[in-house]
C-alpha cells in the first residue's frame with residue numbers, strides 16, 4: 212500500500228507546508244505519492260525528494276474546490292492508499308473527515324509526530340496531554356501539523372523518472388459555490404514558515420505599540436505574532452494570532468513580549484526551538500516554557516533592540 216499526500220497551498224508550486232507533510236509521510240515508510248491540482252504544480256512535485264508518483268486532479272484549483280469535491284476525489288483513489296495525509300489547514304480539515312466517512316475509514320486530526328511507522332501522536336486539551344493513536348482501519352486519513360515536521364527537499368527527487376498521472380475528471384460538488392474570497396492583507400513574513408517569530412500580547416497596550424513591534428520584527432526578518440487578547444483588543448489582525456484557536460508555530464526562535472503564557476497560547480508555540488519571554492511579572496506562566504526569560508518592562512527591551520538594529524544598520 213502507498214501513502215497519498217494532498218497538496219495544499221498556492222497553485223503552480225509546492226508550498227513549504229506540503230513539503231512538511233511529505234516529510235511526515237516519508238516516516239511511514241511506504242511509497243509516497245502527491246495529489247496536485249494543476250500541471251505546473253505537478254512538474255514541481257516531481258522534483259520533491261521521496262515522491263514516487265504525482266497524480267493530477269482536473270476538478271479545479273485546490274483553493275477554490277469544495278471540500279466535498281476533494282473528498283470525492285480521495286474516495287476515488289482509496290483502493291490504492293492505506294493512508295492519506297494533508298496539512299492541518301482549512302482544506303485538509305474540511306476534506307479529510309469527509310473522505311474518511313465516504314470510505315468508512317478513520318480520521319486523525321492535527322498529528323504532531325509519527326511513532327513506529329504506524330502510530331500517530333497528537334495533543335489533547337490544548338496540548339497538555341499527548342496521545343498516541345494507532346488506527347486499525349483499512350483507510351486512515353490524517354491531518355498533520357506542518358510546524359512539527361521538517362520540510363522535505365523540494366529538489367533532488369527523481370524528476371523525469373517520476374510518473375505524472377492525469378486523473379479522470381470527477382463531477383464537482385455543486386450544492387455550494389464559492390462566490391468570493393477576501394484575503395486579509397498580510398504584512399510581513401508568513402507566520403507558519405518564519406524562522407523567527409516576534410509576538411506581542413496585551414502588555415503591548417495599544418495598536419501603535421504593536422505596529423512598532425511589527426517594524427522591529429521586519430527589521431529582524433521575523434514574522435509578527437500575537438496573543439488572542441492582543442487580537443481581541445484590536446492591536447493585531449486575526450491572522451497573527453498564535454495558539455489553540457490561532458496558528459501553531461514552531462520557529463527556531465519565538466520571542467514573546469507582554470504575553471502571560473495562558474495554556475491556550477502555549478498550545479500554539481511551545482514546540483518552538485528557543486523561546487525568549489519578556490514580562491514584568493516574574494510569576495508569569497510563560498517563564499515555565501521559556502529558555503531565556505527577562506523580567507522587566509517590555510518597552511525598555513524593545514527600545515534597546517531598536518537601538519541595536521539601528522547601530523548595526525549604520526555599520527553596514
Ligand SMILES: Cc1cc2nc3c(=O)[nH]c(=O)nc-3n(C[C@H](O)[C@H](O)[C@H](O)COP(=O)(O)OP(=O)(O)OC[C@H]3O[C@@H](n4cnc5c(N)ncnc54)[C@H](O)[C@@H]3O)c2cc1C
Pocket residue numbers: 411412413414415437438439440441452453454455456457458468469470471472473474475476479489490491492495507508509510
Ligand atoms: C477556548 C479558548 C481558546 C483560546 N485560544 C487562544 C489562542 O489561540 N491564543 C491565545 O493567545 N489565547 C487564547 N485564549 C486566551 C487565553 O486564555 C488568554 O486569555 C490570552 O492568551 C492572554 O493573552 P495575553 O497573555 O496577551 O494577556 P494577559 O493574560 O493579560 O497577559 C499580559 C501580560 O503582559 C504582561 N505585561 C503587561 N505590561 C507589561 C510591560 N510593560 N512589560 C512587560 N510585561 C508586561 C503582564 O505581566 C501579563 O503577564 C483562548 C481562551 C479560550 C477560553
